[in-house]
Amino acid sequence: MRSVEEQVVAAHRAFYDAVETADFDLMSSLWADDPGVSCVHPAAHPLYGTEKVLRSWAVLMAQIDYIQFFLTDIEVTTFPSSDDPQTALVVCTENILSEGESIESFTGGSAVCSSVLVRDGGQWRFWSRHASPVAVVEPGDEAEA
Template sequence: MSPAQAEVRDLNLALWTAVEEGDLDRLGAIWADGPEAESITCVHPGWPVLRGRTEVLRSYALIMANTSYVQFFLTDVQVTLDGEVAILSCTASLLTGMGEEDGGDEAGFAGGQAVVTNIFRRQRGEWRLWLHHASPVLAEADGDDEL
């Protein structure tokens, strides 16, 4: 892995860590700003397309405000560079807290998995996130051999 690929990989990890820690300031520092601010795009699993920095960061604020606990485990991370653009793909497995505050009867955990594509662009010499797209991975039901 080249130094630039490692830099993108580490920034991607910082994105997920910011969500885990509920750090909207750190998250905002990762997303593109300036002239690219209105062209950034985000698709959370099950959500419509969000466009523009304000709308995207608002969505993360809502997610973090309504999540008591979340932890991400990233696998299959691949980074491809093409000039000033980097494409990162990975599988994100998540563990989230469930409890009375989440509408459940007792405390517990729930999990899920998404395949993710993040596109980063160099902006003023630094990599910044320009597009995030996460699609849920549907789990097979017990006894199902085919989807």
């Protein structure tokens, strides 16, 4: 039997699998169904409610030909910190590789993401997600950062 942290990480990874494969059915299964659900895409206003959040992912996945996520710095916190937590916070860095302007080119970037997952019907589901791009610091600009 997997530990709670392993279950949370598996649900979290399934989210990225859904985006990478444009699997809307998988994406839909990963979110709690509630008007309080929220998502903040980089440089965008918050979206509230499962329907709006899932619609935004459908549109984004339809526009992406290729994307791959390499997750680093994954931190999982569950609470209450008992043997039966009902909420989890996952913070990670998304290192993103996607198709560039031509078929032979790729582009990359990073974002820091915070995701709140809740135990819903025995499954870990997303309640809230917020991604923020990481600023690229050019050589010589370190003193200003």
